[in-house]
Amino acid sequence: xxxxxxxxxxxxxxxxxxxxxxxxxxxxxxxxxxxxxxxxxxxxxxxxxxxxxxxxxxxxxxxxxxxxxxxxxxxxxxxxxxxxxxxxxxxxxxxxxxxxxxxxxxxxxxxxxxxxxxxxxxxxxxxxxxxxxxxxxxxxxxxxxxxxxxxxxxxxxxxxxxxxxxxxxxxxxxxxxxxxxxxxxxxxxxxxxxxxxxxxxxxxxxxxxxxxxxxxxxxxxxxxxxxxxxxxxxxxxxxxxxxxxxxxxxxxxxxxxxxx
Amino acid sequence: xxxxxxxxxxxxxxxxxxxxxxxxxxxxxxxxxxxxxxxxxxxxxxxxxxxxxxxxxxxxxxxxxxxxxxxxxxxxxxxxxxxxxxxxxxxxxxxxxxxxxxxxxxxxxxxxxxxxxxxxxxxxxxxxxxxxxxxxxxxxxxxxxxxxxxxxxxxxxxxxxxxxxxxxxxxxxxxxxxxxxxxxxxxxxxxxxxxxxxxxxxxxxxxxxxxxxxxxxxxxxxxxxxxxxxxxxxxxxxxxxxxxxxxxxxxxxxxxxxxxxxxxxxxxxxxxxxxxxxx
Numbered sequence: 001x002x003x004x005x006x007x008x009x010x011x012x013x014x015x016x017x018x019x020x021x022x023x024x025x026x027x028x029x030x031x032x033x034x035x036x037x038x039x040x041x042x043x044x045x046x047x048x049x050x051x052x053x054x055x056x057x058x059x060x061x062x063x064x065x066x067x068x069x070x071x072x073x074x075x076x077x078x079x080x081x082x083x084x085x086x087x088x089x090x091x092x093x094x095x096x097x098x099x100x101x102x103x104x105x106x107x108x109x110x111x112x113x114x115x116x117x118x119x120x121x122x123x124x125x126x127x128x129x130x131x132x133x134x135x136x137x138x139x140x141x142x143x144x145x146x147x148x149x150x151x152x153x154x155x156x157x158x159x160x161x162x163x164x165x166x167x168x169x170x171x172x173x174x175x176x177x178x179x180x181x182x183x184x185x186x187x188x189x190x191x192x193x194x195x196x197x198x199x200x201x202x203x204x205x206x207x208x209x210x211x212x213x214x215x216x217x218x219x220x221x222x223x224x225x226x227x228x229x230x231x232x233x234x235x236x237x238x239x240x241x242x243x244x245x246x247x248x249x250x251x252x253x254x255x256x257x258x259x260x
Numbered sequence: 261x262x263x264x265x266x267x268x269x270x271x272x273x274x275x276x277x278x279x280x281x282x283x284x285x286x287x288x289x290x291x292x293x294x295x296x297x298x299x300x301x302x303x304x305x306x307x308x309x310x311x312x313x314x315x316x317x318x319x320x321x322x323x324x325x326x327x328x329x330x331x332x333x334x335x336x337x338x339x340x341x342x343x344x345x346x347x348x349x350x351x352x353x354x355x356x357x358x359x360x361x362x363x364x365x366x367x368x369x370x371x372x373x374x375x376x377x378x379x380x381x382x383x384x385x386x387x388x389x390x391x392x393x394x395x396x397x398x399x400x401x402x403x404x405x406x407x408x409x410x411x412x413x414x415x416x417x418x419x420x421x422x423x424x425x426x427x428x429x430x431x432x433x434x435x436x437x438x439x440x441x442x443x444x445x446x447x448x449x450x451x452x453x454x455x456x457x458x459x460x461x462x463x464x465x466x467x468x469x470x471x472x473x474x475x476x477x478x479x480x481x482x483x484x485x486x487x488x489x490x491x492x493x494x495x496x497x498x499x500x501x502x503x504x505x506x507x508x509x510x511x512x513x514x515x516x517x518x519x520x521x522x523x524x525x526x527x528x529x530x531x532x533x534x535x536x537x538x539x
Contacts, residue, residue: 010391130353164353168395210348217349220309220341221409222333222365231360231377233370 007067007125014239015057015127020136022240026247027124033254034116042260043112050119059126067122068115075111082107134160135230155225162214170207177202261287261417261448262308262339266317269303277303279472280317287416290449292459295469301452304469305419308450309339322416337366340410344422346402347394355397355405356381356390362413373412380408384438400431404438417448424458432458457492460484460513484511494518501525 010016015023030046037043054064088102124133138157146152177199182188186195254260262285269278277300285291295301306312307319310326322338324331343349352358356377363373381387384404394402403423410418420439424432440462443449453459460466466483468476476486484495491499492513498521499510507528508521 131357158351161353161357162351165350165394169347213343213345213348214351216306216311217341217343218351218361220311220336221351221362221413222336223361224333224365227367228364229367229370229373230364231357231370231373 007063007122008129009059009063009126011058011127013056013058013127015053015123017239018127018243019234019236019240020128020132021140021234021236022243023124023128024133024136024140026243027120029247029251030120031117033251034113034120036260037113038109038259040109043109043116045260046116047112050116050123053123054119057123057127059123063126064119064122067118067125071114071118075114078114079107079111082110129232130164131161132232132234134164135232135234139234152225154228158223158225166210169210170203173206173210174199174203177206261285261322263320264304264307264317265320267304267307267314267319268316269300269307269312270315277472278307281472281474283467283474283477285417285448285450287448288443288446290443290462290464291451291467292456292463292465293450293452293467293469294454294456294459295475297454299469300472301469302421303472305341305421305450305452308417308419309336309341311341333366337413338415339417339419340413340415341419341421342403342406342410342423344425346399346406346426349406349409350394350402353393354390355386355392355394358394358405359390359408359412362409366413376412376414377408380411381405383411383442384408398431399427400434403427403431403435407435407438407442411442415447417450418442419450419452421452422454425454436462456490457494457513460492480513481511484513 030049034043034046037046054061083099083103084097086100086103086106088100090098090100091104092098128136134157137160138153141153141156144153146156178195181195181198186198188194264281264283267278267281268276270276281300281304293301293305303312307314307326308321310319310321310332313327319326321335324335324338326332326335350358351361359377359380360373363376368376377390378387381390384407386401386404386408389397389401394405397405406423407418424435427435436458439449439451443462451459451463460480460483463480466476466478466480467474468483476483478486484491494515495510495513498508498512498518501508501522502510506522506525508525512518512521
């Protein structure tokens, strides 16, 4: 889980230098296109595109493998579900279990889609500082009248960056509570879920305490949730507009084909 | 600079945390606020930057009343506050982003924020760590980062609320050195602590609290003269020496002063002995 929050790999590649808004919009568009890909050619095209971008980013393959690893169980589950539950011509039959050829194809396509989604997303997080991502989202949300529901784009950006910092902190707290209980005789060798309820109560109390401290510290540093500036101001350069134009062209091209 | 007038504060639960507190803090002072757990130290200092508003009485900072809501942000800019737990006051994903949090809230232009962040980090000696994630820093480094976060807002006065209580001796010394340097550079310092020994050599004035009231206010020497127990180890040693008949002062709290006193007493004893021998 920690790796998710430490995925940024500093570099000065063309991808690193793009404005985070360009990368966010491109990621959204590519994700939608990938989710609609149905043929191996289509998926192959996206995979090739990913390899090209990954090469351009200068980020080693290790970073991408790390982002895939925690999802392996999920991928396996999706693949097996489709393999066994799709109607069609059976590959073999043992009792009630009969994986089908159609299931094999469908499972591969759907799993590949998810793998590609994760890979493209990890490309964003590997080439963009977390603060730049939140900054980009804030700038895009600024035009939406969120104050009607009592929020501001600054609130949302602050919440996101706090979450990025605090998830690992809360995980550490959880471990501490767990160790404290194990040292007082909690036996988790046979059942790792034992004591979950007794772990959760002190954890929630601890988190509320942390939140209270944090709110005081933020307030004393003049946090008002209103307009604020940033250490990293964003600027769209020509190359950003070119990338967005390119993405629009791709969307236009793909929209011509119903099945790709 | 800061005037507290008949300040009382009652928590919503009903406990009276502060009871008619009166005090003034002048520009450039180094004030140590001491007292037992739960005596009202933290409640008192939280009034200084309008985190708490008096139930009764008033607090004025640079002529601004903390009850005057529109002035709250000016007050918080003028009086910065560093808290006990360094981990719970971090808001950025990297050190420089955290230090930038305050200036960002003041809506300063980007180049000004950059200038202040670098200045503040240089002042606490963490400039080379600026792109590091908070998790990779030690407790002492995190606490210094928290000080930098306050410095970047360029406050006149900084309140330190038991900032060394979670640190190891080495980091504690570094933090104290940083604070002393800040005082030397002209900042007004209010230092809340339970460890009297660590602050006596630096503080210009000691304010001791008990049960929500001010119990004592004066110089460190006057403070030592007024208390029987809970004195720093050095003072306790000097008192014992004096009781044994050594001619030493017992209001000493710094190692160097104690060394001087003891050597002086020894020399005097040695000379007296020689005189009687000769006579």
